[in-house]
Amino acid sequence: MKAEPKRARFQASTLPHLDRLVALASRWADGHEAEDYVQETYVRAWAAFDQLRDTGATFPWLCQILRTVANERRRTRARRQGLVFITELEAAHEEMIASDAPSPLDELLARLEAGKLREALRSIPEEFAEAIELHDVHGLKYREIAQITSAPIGTVMSRISRGRRLLAGLLAVTGEERAKREVAT
Amino acid sequence: MTEAALDHALLVQLVAAFADGELSAGEARVVQEHVRGCARCQRELTLQRGISAALAEEPARSASAGLRRRIEQIGLPSPRPSSLPWRVWATPAAAAALVAFAVVGGAALVSIGVGRAGALIARQGQAGRPIAEIPLLRDAAADCRGAMARNFPRKPDLQAVSEGLRFAVRALDRPDAELFSTWKTTLAGAPAVGLAYRWRGIVVVQYAVPPELIRQQPEVGEALRGAGSYSTSQQGQGIVASLVNGSGMVLVADAPLEELRRLIL
Numbered sequence: 001m002k003a004e005p006k007r008a009r010f011q012a013s014t015l016p017h018l019d020r021l022v023a024l025a026s027r028w029a030d031g032h033e034a035e036d037y038v039q040e041t042y043v044r045a046w047a048a049f050d051q052l053r054d055t056g057a058t059f060p061w062l063c064q065i066l067r068t069v070a071n072e073r074r075r076t077r078a079r080r081q082g083l084v085f086i087t088e089l090e091a092a093h094e095e096m097i098a099s100d101a102p103s104p105l106d107e108l109l110a111r112l113e114a115g116k117l118r119e120a121l122r123s124i125p126e127e128f129a130e131a132i133e134l135h136d137v138h139g140l141k142y143r144e145i146a147q148i149t150s151a152p153i154g155t156v157m158s159r160i161s162r163g164r165r166l167l168a169g170l171l172a173v174t175g176e177e178r179a180k181r182e183v184a185t
Numbered sequence: 186m187t188e189a190a191l192d193h194a195l196l197v198q199l200v201a202a203f204a205d206g207e208l209s210a211g212e213a214r215v216v217q218e219h220v221r222g223c224a225r226c227q228r229e230l231t232l233q234r235g236i237s238a239a240l241a242e243e244p245a246r247s248a249s250a251g252l253r254r255r256i257e258q259i260g261l262p263s264p265r266p267s268s269l270p271w272r273v274w275a276t277p278a279a280a281a282a283l284v285a286f287a288v289v290g291g292a293a294l295v296s297i298g299v300g301r302a303g304a305l306i307a308r309q310g311q312a313g314r315p316i317a318e319i320p321l322l323r324d325a326a327a328d329c330r331g332a333m334a335r336n337f338p339r340k341p342d343l344q345a346v347s348e349g350l351r352f353a354v355r356a357l358d359r360p361d362a363e364l365f366s367t368w369k370t371t372l373a374g375a376p377a378v379g380l381a382y383r384w385r386g387i388v389v390v391q392y393a394v395p396p397e398l399i400r401q402q403p404e405v406g407e408a409l410r411g412a413g414s415y416s417t418s419q420q421g422q423g424i425v426a427s428l429v430n431g432s433g434m435v436l437v438a439d440a441p442l443e444e445l446r447r448l449i450l
Contacts, residue, residue: 006260007259007260010260011260015253018253022246022248035248035249035251039255039256046260072337096232097228105232108235113239117236117239118240132236142202157199157202160201161198164201164232164233168236
Protein backbone atom coordinates (compact mmCIF):
# COMPACT_ATOMS: atom_id res chain seq x y z
CA MET A 1 0.00 0.00 0.00
CA LYS A 2 1.40 3.41 -0.94
CA ALA A 3 1.98 5.79 1.92
CA GLU A 4 0.43 8.87 0.37
CA PRO A 5 -2.91 7.33 -0.65
CA LYS A 6 -3.03 5.71 2.78
CA ARG A 7 -2.26 9.02 4.40
CA ALA A 8 -4.93 10.77 2.37
CA ARG A 9 -7.48 8.15 3.38
CA PHE A 10 -6.34 8.36 6.98
CA GLN A 11 -6.75 12.11 7.05
CA ALA A 12 -10.11 12.02 5.29
CA SER A 13 -11.39 9.43 7.77
CA THR A 14 -9.97 10.74 11.00
CA LEU A 15 -9.44 14.50 10.83
CA PRO A 16 -13.17 15.35 10.82
CA HIS A 17 -13.31 13.82 14.31
CA LEU A 18 -10.40 15.74 15.79
CA ASP A 19 -12.43 18.37 17.65
CA ARG A 20 -14.81 15.78 19.03
CA LEU A 21 -11.90 13.70 20.29
CA VAL A 22 -10.36 16.69 22.02
CA ALA A 23 -13.71 17.35 23.65
CA LEU A 24 -13.92 13.74 24.73
CA ALA A 25 -10.33 13.74 26.01
CA SER A 26 -11.17 16.69 28.23
CA ARG A 27 -13.23 14.36 30.40
CA TRP A 28 -10.00 12.71 31.49
CA ALA A 29 -7.49 15.52 31.32
CA ASP A 30 -7.21 19.25 30.90
CA GLY A 31 -5.61 21.47 28.30
CA HIS A 32 -2.34 20.24 26.87
CA GLU A 33 -2.64 16.87 28.53
CA ALA A 34 -5.94 16.23 26.77
CA GLU A 35 -4.30 17.17 23.49
CA ASP A 36 -1.42 14.81 24.26
CA TYR A 37 -3.93 12.00 24.66
CA VAL A 38 -5.45 12.86 21.30
CA GLN A 39 -2.10 13.08 19.56
CA GLU A 40 -1.12 9.67 20.83
CA THR A 41 -4.49 8.35 19.76
CA TYR A 42 -3.82 9.51 16.20
CA VAL A 43 -0.32 8.06 16.21
CA ARG A 44 -1.71 4.68 17.23
CA ALA A 45 -4.59 5.00 14.82
CA TRP A 46 -2.18 5.64 11.96
CA ALA A 47 -0.18 2.55 12.84
CA ALA A 48 -3.32 0.43 12.99
CA PHE A 49 -5.24 2.13 10.20
CA ASP A 50 -5.11 -0.92 7.96
CA GLN A 51 -7.12 -2.77 10.59
CA LEU A 52 -10.07 -0.38 10.27
CA ARG A 53 -12.51 -2.13 7.98
CA ASP A 54 -15.49 0.20 8.23
CA THR A 55 -14.60 3.85 7.81
CA GLY A 56 -18.14 4.67 8.86
CA ALA A 57 -17.17 3.50 12.32
CA THR A 58 -14.05 5.64 12.53
CA PHE A 59 -15.19 7.78 15.44
CA PRO A 60 -16.05 4.89 17.79
CA TRP A 61 -12.78 3.27 16.77
CA LEU A 62 -10.83 6.42 17.64
CA CYS A 63 -12.79 6.72 20.89
CA GLN A 64 -11.79 3.21 21.80
CA ILE A 65 -8.12 4.00 21.27
CA LEU A 66 -8.43 7.28 23.14
CA ARG A 67 -10.07 5.52 26.05
CA THR A 68 -7.19 3.04 26.24
CA VAL A 69 -4.64 5.84 26.12
CA ALA A 70 -6.47 7.73 28.85
CA ASN A 71 -6.80 4.66 31.04
CA GLU A 72 -3.11 3.94 30.73
CA ARG A 73 -2.09 7.47 31.53
CA ARG A 74 -4.29 8.17 34.47
CA ARG A 75 -3.56 4.95 36.28
CA THR A 76 -3.17 6.54 39.65
CA ARG A 77 -4.93 9.78 39.03
CA ALA A 78 -8.33 10.16 40.58
CA ARG A 79 -10.75 11.82 38.23
CA ARG A 80 -13.59 11.81 40.70
CA GLN A 81 -13.79 15.22 42.25
CA GLY A 82 -16.22 14.14 44.91
CA LEU A 83 -18.19 10.94 44.95
CA VAL A 84 -21.56 10.86 46.58
CA PHE A 85 -23.67 8.18 48.16
CA ILE A 86 -25.53 6.43 45.36
CA THR A 87 -28.35 5.31 47.60
CA GLU A 88 -28.91 8.87 48.75
CA LEU A 89 -29.17 10.07 45.18
CA GLU A 90 -31.43 7.26 44.10
CA ALA A 91 -33.73 8.02 47.01
CA ALA A 92 -33.82 11.69 46.04
CA HIS A 93 -34.62 10.80 42.46
CA GLU A 94 -37.30 8.38 43.54
CA GLU A 95 -38.89 10.97 45.78
CA MET A 96 -39.00 13.49 42.98
CA ILE A 97 -40.48 11.07 40.45
CA ALA A 98 -42.99 9.65 42.90
CA SER A 99 -44.36 13.04 43.82
CA ASP A 100 -47.56 14.00 42.09
CA ALA A 101 -46.76 17.61 42.69
CA PRO A 102 -45.03 18.92 39.60
CA SER A 103 -42.86 21.47 41.34
CA PRO A 104 -39.77 19.44 42.32
CA LEU A 105 -39.27 18.07 38.83
CA ASP A 106 -40.13 21.36 37.15
CA GLU A 107 -37.74 23.20 39.40
CA LEU A 108 -35.00 20.77 38.62
CA LEU A 109 -35.60 20.95 34.88
CA ALA A 110 -35.57 24.73 35.05
CA ARG A 111 -32.20 24.61 36.74
CA LEU A 112 -30.59 22.22 34.28
CA GLU A 113 -27.53 23.70 32.62
CA ALA A 114 -24.80 21.90 30.78
CA GLY A 115 -22.12 23.43 32.98
CA LYS A 116 -23.73 22.27 36.21
CA LEU A 117 -24.42 18.86 34.78
CA ARG A 118 -20.84 18.57 33.65
CA GLU A 119 -19.70 19.25 37.17
CA ALA A 120 -22.22 16.78 38.52
CA LEU A 121 -20.92 14.13 36.13
CA ARG A 122 -17.61 14.27 37.93
CA SER A 123 -19.31 13.23 41.12
CA ILE A 124 -21.05 10.09 39.96
CA PRO A 125 -19.26 6.79 39.32
CA GLU A 126 -17.07 6.72 36.24
CA GLU A 127 -18.92 4.03 34.31
CA PHE A 128 -22.21 5.96 34.54
CA ALA A 129 -20.62 9.29 33.68
CA GLU A 130 -18.72 7.85 30.73
CA ALA A 131 -21.79 6.27 29.15
CA ILE A 132 -23.84 9.44 29.57
CA GLU A 133 -21.13 11.67 28.15
CA LEU A 134 -20.54 9.45 25.15
CA HIS A 135 -24.25 9.48 24.39
CA ASP A 136 -25.51 12.89 25.38
CA VAL A 137 -22.44 15.04 24.76
CA HIS A 138 -20.80 13.17 21.90
CA GLY A 139 -23.83 11.72 20.20
CA LEU A 140 -22.80 8.07 20.07
CA LYS A 141 -25.34 5.30 19.77
CA TYR A 142 -25.70 2.65 22.46
CA ARG A 143 -24.08 -0.03 20.29
CA GLU A 144 -21.10 2.25 19.64
CA ILE A 145 -20.73 2.92 23.36
CA ALA A 146 -20.91 -0.82 23.98
CA GLN A 147 -18.07 -1.29 21.50
CA ILE A 148 -15.95 1.47 22.99
CA THR A 149 -16.41 0.39 26.59
CA SER A 150 -16.41 -3.36 25.91
CA ALA A 151 -19.69 -3.68 27.78
CA PRO A 152 -22.90 -5.45 26.74
CA ILE A 153 -25.48 -3.12 25.25
CA GLY A 154 -27.88 -3.88 28.11
CA THR A 155 -25.25 -2.62 30.53
CA VAL A 156 -24.88 0.57 28.52
CA MET A 157 -28.63 1.05 28.59
CA SER A 158 -28.68 0.57 32.34
CA ARG A 159 -25.73 2.87 32.95
CA ILE A 160 -27.27 5.71 30.97
CA SER A 161 -30.66 5.34 32.60
CA ARG A 162 -29.34 5.01 36.11
CA GLY A 163 -26.63 7.61 35.60
CA ARG A 164 -29.15 10.27 34.61
CA ARG A 165 -31.21 9.41 37.67
CA LEU A 166 -28.12 9.88 39.82
CA LEU A 167 -27.51 13.25 38.20
CA ALA A 168 -31.07 14.28 38.90
CA GLY A 169 -30.77 13.10 42.48
CA LEU A 170 -27.50 14.90 42.90
CA LEU A 171 -28.85 18.17 41.63
CA ALA A 172 -31.99 17.76 43.70
CA VAL A 173 -30.38 17.12 47.05
CA THR A 174 -26.95 18.57 47.00
CA GLY A 175 -27.01 21.84 45.15
CA GLU A 176 -23.80 23.23 43.81
CA GLU A 177 -21.92 23.22 47.11
CA ARG A 178 -22.67 19.66 48.08
CA ALA A 179 -21.90 18.40 44.58
CA LYS A 180 -18.27 19.14 45.34
CA ARG A 181 -18.26 17.42 48.69
CA GLU A 182 -16.21 14.29 48.78
CA VAL A 183 -17.92 11.23 50.13
CA ALA A 184 -17.65 7.57 49.37
CA THR A 185 -19.74 5.26 47.23
CA MET B 186 -46.30 -7.03 43.76
CA THR B 187 -49.25 -6.50 41.44
CA GLU B 188 -48.98 -7.18 37.75
CA ALA B 189 -49.15 -3.46 37.03
CA ALA B 190 -46.38 -2.77 39.50
CA LEU B 191 -44.32 -5.54 37.97
CA ASP B 192 -44.86 -4.06 34.53
CA HIS B 193 -43.82 -0.68 35.83
CA ALA B 194 -40.69 -2.05 37.51
CA LEU B 195 -39.62 -3.63 34.23
CA LEU B 196 -40.65 -0.90 31.85
CA VAL B 197 -39.26 2.02 33.82
CA GLN B 198 -35.83 0.56 33.12
CA LEU B 199 -36.48 1.06 29.41
CA VAL B 200 -37.64 4.66 29.58
CA ALA B 201 -34.17 6.10 29.00
CA ALA B 202 -33.60 3.91 25.96
CA PHE B 203 -37.08 4.88 24.73
CA ALA B 204 -36.20 8.56 25.15
CA ASP B 205 -32.99 7.99 23.20
CA GLY B 206 -34.70 6.14 20.36
CA GLU B 207 -32.72 2.99 21.09
CA LEU B 208 -35.56 0.50 21.37
CA SER B 209 -36.93 -1.70 18.61
CA ALA B 210 -40.30 -0.70 17.20
CA GLY B 211 -42.05 -3.40 19.22
CA GLU B 212 -40.36 -2.48 22.49
CA ALA B 213 -40.99 1.20 21.88
CA ARG B 214 -44.71 0.54 21.38
CA VAL B 215 -44.96 -1.33 24.68
CA VAL B 216 -43.09 1.37 26.59
CA GLN B 217 -45.09 4.13 24.95
CA GLU B 218 -48.34 2.49 25.94
CA HIS B 219 -47.21 2.08 29.51
CA VAL B 220 -45.93 5.63 29.76
CA ARG B 221 -49.26 6.96 28.54
CA GLY B 222 -50.97 5.55 31.61
CA CYS B 223 -48.16 5.91 34.18
CA ALA B 224 -47.51 9.32 35.71
CA ARG B 225 -44.21 8.23 37.26
CA CYS B 226 -42.87 7.04 33.94
CA GLN B 227 -44.04 10.23 32.28
CA ARG B 228 -41.97 12.18 34.79
CA GLU B 229 -39.07 9.81 34.32
CA LEU B 230 -39.26 10.33 30.56
CA THR B 231 -39.32 14.10 31.00
CA LEU B 232 -36.33 13.92 33.30
CA GLN B 233 -34.29 11.65 31.04
CA ARG B 234 -34.98 13.84 28.01
CA GLY B 235 -34.28 17.03 29.96
CA ILE B 236 -30.88 15.91 31.19
CA SER B 237 -29.88 14.55 27.80
CA ALA B 238 -30.91 17.75 26.04
CA ALA B 239 -29.12 19.96 28.55
CA LEU B 240 -25.87 18.03 28.17
CA ALA B 241 -26.12 18.17 24.39
CA GLU B 242 -26.04 21.96 24.60
CA GLU B 243 -22.56 22.02 26.05
CA PRO B 244 -20.20 23.92 23.77
CA ALA B 245 -17.60 21.56 22.36
CA ARG B 246 -13.89 22.09 22.82
CA SER B 247 -11.82 22.44 19.68
CA ALA B 248 -8.36 21.23 18.86
CA SER B 249 -5.63 23.84 18.98
CA ALA B 250 -3.94 24.86 15.75
CA GLY B 251 -0.72 23.23 16.98
CA LEU B 252 -2.36 19.90 17.62
CA ARG B 253 -4.11 19.97 14.26
CA ARG B 254 -0.81 20.71 12.53
CA ARG B 255 0.98 17.89 14.33
CA ILE B 256 -1.74 15.43 13.49
CA GLU B 257 -1.82 16.48 9.86
CA GLN B 258 1.86 15.61 9.68
CA ILE B 259 1.33 12.02 10.81
CA GLY B 260 2.27 9.69 8.01
CA LEU B 261 4.54 12.11 6.23
CA PRO B 262 7.69 10.29 5.17
CA SER B 263 10.78 11.66 6.83
CA PRO B 264 13.05 13.23 4.21
CA ARG B 265 16.21 12.03 5.89
CA PRO B 266 16.20 8.33 6.61
CA SER B 267 15.72 7.02 3.08
CA SER B 268 18.65 9.02 1.78
CA LEU B 269 20.75 8.68 4.88
CA PRO B 270 23.98 6.91 4.00
CA TRP B 271 25.22 4.04 6.10
CA ARG B 272 28.27 6.01 7.12
CA VAL B 273 26.12 8.25 9.27
CA TRP B 274 25.44 5.25 11.43
CA ALA B 275 29.08 4.28 11.37
CA THR B 276 30.30 7.59 12.78
CA PRO B 277 31.83 7.50 16.24
CA ALA B 278 28.89 9.43 17.62
CA ALA B 279 26.42 6.93 16.25
CA ALA B 280 28.52 4.03 17.43
CA ALA B 281 28.69 5.60 20.87
CA ALA B 282 24.96 5.98 20.76
CA LEU B 283 24.50 2.33 20.01
CA VAL B 284 26.85 1.33 22.78
CA ALA B 285 25.09 3.64 25.16
CA PHE B 286 21.83 1.99 24.29
CA ALA B 287 23.31 -1.44 24.59
CA VAL B 288 24.18 -0.74 28.20
CA VAL B 289 20.47 -0.71 28.78
CA GLY B 290 20.40 -4.39 27.92
CA GLY B 291 20.37 -6.81 25.05
CA ALA B 292 17.19 -5.90 23.33
CA ALA B 293 15.34 -5.21 20.17
CA LEU B 294 13.73 -1.81 20.19
CA VAL B 295 10.93 -0.84 17.88
CA SER B 296 9.82 2.75 17.90
CA ILE B 297 6.54 3.67 16.32
CA GLY B 298 5.92 7.29 15.63
CA VAL B 299 5.06 8.82 12.33
CA GLY B 300 5.70 7.54 8.88
CA ARG B 301 5.33 3.77 8.67
CA ALA B 302 4.78 2.99 5.02
CA GLY B 303 4.93 -0.21 3.10
CA ALA B 304 7.47 -2.97 3.35
CA LEU B 305 10.85 -2.22 4.77
CA ILE B 306 13.97 -2.78 2.86
CA ALA B 307 17.01 -3.86 4.77
CA ARG B 308 20.19 -2.12 3.92
CA GLN B 309 23.77 -2.48 4.89
CA GLY B 310 25.85 0.20 3.29
CA GLN B 311 24.25 0.87 -0.06
CA ALA B 312 22.52 -2.44 -0.55
CA GLY B 313 20.78 -5.12 1.44
CA ARG B 314 18.07 -7.68 1.37
CA PRO B 315 14.40 -7.04 2.09
CA ILE B 316 13.41 -7.23 5.72
CA ALA B 317 11.03 -10.01 4.71
CA GLU B 318 14.13 -12.19 4.29
CA ILE B 319 15.48 -11.42 7.76
CA PRO B 320 13.21 -13.33 10.16
CA LEU B 321 14.03 -11.40 13.34
CA LEU B 322 13.46 -8.01 11.78
CA ARG B 323 10.43 -9.20 9.84
CA ASP B 324 8.83 -10.70 12.95
CA ALA B 325 9.70 -7.73 15.15
CA ALA B 326 8.05 -5.32 12.72
CA ALA B 327 5.02 -7.59 12.35
CA ASP B 328 4.66 -8.16 16.09
CA CYS B 329 4.91 -4.46 16.69
CA ARG B 330 2.17 -3.78 14.14
CA GLY B 331 0.03 -6.43 15.80
CA ALA B 332 0.56 -5.01 19.29
CA MET B 333 -0.25 -1.56 17.96
CA ALA B 334 -3.40 -2.81 16.26
CA ARG B 335 -4.55 -4.43 19.50
CA ASN B 336 -3.81 -1.16 21.24
CA PHE B 337 -1.35 -2.74 23.66
CA PRO B 338 -3.85 -4.65 25.77
CA ARG B 339 -1.51 -5.85 28.52
CA LYS B 340 -0.35 -3.85 31.51
CA PRO B 341 3.37 -3.70 32.31
CA ASP B 342 4.70 -6.59 34.38
CA LEU B 343 8.39 -7.14 33.79
CA GLN B 344 8.68 -9.92 36.33
CA ALA B 345 5.92 -11.97 34.74
CA VAL B 346 7.20 -11.64 31.18
CA SER B 347 10.78 -12.45 32.22
CA GLU B 348 9.94 -15.72 33.91
CA GLY B 349 11.55 -18.76 32.35
CA LEU B 350 13.74 -16.79 29.93
CA ARG B 351 17.47 -17.45 29.65
CA PHE B 352 18.32 -13.88 28.82
CA ALA B 353 17.91 -10.68 30.77
CA VAL B 354 14.96 -8.41 30.19
CA ARG B 355 15.64 -4.88 31.32
CA ALA B 356 13.44 -1.87 30.82
CA LEU B 357 14.90 1.31 29.43
CA ASP B 358 16.38 3.36 32.22
CA ARG B 359 15.10 6.67 30.99
CA PRO B 360 12.95 8.94 33.13
CA ASP B 361 11.21 10.35 30.07
CA ALA B 362 10.25 6.91 28.70
CA GLU B 363 7.15 5.63 30.46
CA LEU B 364 6.67 1.87 30.28
CA PHE B 365 3.00 1.08 29.84
CA SER B 366 2.78 -2.43 28.40
CA THR B 367 4.81 -5.65 28.30
CA TRP B 368 4.12 -8.97 26.63
CA LYS B 369 5.74 -12.25 25.72
CA THR B 370 6.14 -13.03 22.07
CA THR B 371 8.11 -15.11 19.63
CA LEU B 372 10.47 -13.62 17.06
CA ALA B 373 12.09 -15.82 14.45
CA GLY B 374 11.04 -18.88 16.42
CA ALA B 375 12.71 -17.73 19.64
CA PRO B 376 11.17 -16.30 22.81
CA ALA B 377 11.21 -12.54 23.09
CA VAL B 378 9.63 -9.84 25.19
CA GLY B 379 7.97 -6.67 24.00
CA LEU B 380 8.02 -3.53 26.12
CA ALA B 381 6.01 -0.51 25.03
CA TYR B 382 6.89 2.98 26.18
CA ARG B 383 5.47 6.37 25.73
CA TRP B 384 8.26 8.70 24.81
CA ARG B 385 7.92 12.34 23.71
CA GLY B 386 4.61 11.94 21.98
CA ILE B 387 5.35 8.64 20.28
CA VAL B 388 4.96 5.03 21.28
CA VAL B 389 8.20 3.09 21.51
CA VAL B 390 8.30 -0.69 21.60
CA GLN B 391 11.39 -2.50 22.80
CA TYR B 392 11.91 -6.19 22.15
CA ALA B 393 14.30 -8.09 24.38
CA VAL B 394 15.71 -11.07 22.48
CA PRO B 395 18.39 -13.74 23.03
CA PRO B 396 21.77 -12.60 21.68
CA GLU B 397 22.31 -15.72 19.59
CA LEU B 398 19.16 -14.89 17.68
CA ILE B 399 20.78 -11.80 16.26
CA ARG B 400 23.95 -13.62 15.24
CA GLN B 401 21.90 -16.14 13.27
CA GLN B 402 20.14 -13.59 11.11
CA PRO B 403 21.23 -13.45 7.47
CA GLU B 404 23.39 -10.43 6.71
CA VAL B 405 23.02 -9.16 10.26
CA GLY B 406 25.62 -11.51 11.73
CA GLU B 407 28.20 -10.47 9.12
CA ALA B 408 27.52 -6.80 9.72
CA LEU B 409 27.92 -7.30 13.46
CA ARG B 410 31.31 -8.91 12.98
CA GLY B 411 32.39 -6.07 10.71
CA ALA B 412 30.89 -2.77 11.75
CA GLY B 413 29.51 -3.94 15.07
CA SER B 414 25.96 -3.18 14.10
CA TYR B 415 23.43 -3.58 11.32
CA SER B 416 21.22 -0.75 10.20
CA THR B 417 18.43 -0.28 7.74
CA SER B 418 15.87 2.38 7.08
CA GLN B 419 13.17 3.34 4.67
CA GLN B 420 10.53 6.02 4.65
CA GLY B 421 10.97 7.08 8.19
CA GLN B 422 11.46 3.71 9.81
CA GLY B 423 14.92 2.57 10.80
CA ILE B 424 16.22 -0.67 12.24
CA VAL B 425 19.53 -1.19 13.98
CA ALA B 426 20.83 -4.55 15.20
CA SER B 427 23.79 -4.80 17.49
CA LEU B 428 25.65 -7.17 19.76
CA VAL B 429 27.24 -5.60 22.80
CA ASN B 430 28.81 -7.33 25.81
CA GLY B 431 27.35 -10.60 24.66
CA SER B 432 23.85 -9.21 24.50
CA GLY B 433 21.92 -9.02 21.27
CA MET B 434 20.17 -5.85 20.33
CA VAL B 435 18.00 -4.77 17.46
CA LEU B 436 16.73 -1.25 17.26
CA VAL B 437 13.84 -0.45 14.93
CA ALA B 438 12.58 3.10 14.74
CA ASP B 439 9.70 4.61 12.89
CA ALA B 440 10.70 8.06 13.99
CA PRO B 441 13.26 10.22 12.23
CA LEU B 442 16.76 8.99 12.98
CA GLU B 443 17.68 12.12 14.87
CA GLU B 444 14.72 11.47 17.14
CA LEU B 445 15.87 7.93 17.59
CA ARG B 446 19.33 9.06 18.49
CA ARG B 447 17.85 11.32 21.13
CA LEU B 448 16.20 8.30 22.63
CA ILE B 449 19.39 6.28 22.56
CA LEU B 450 21.49 9.05 24.00
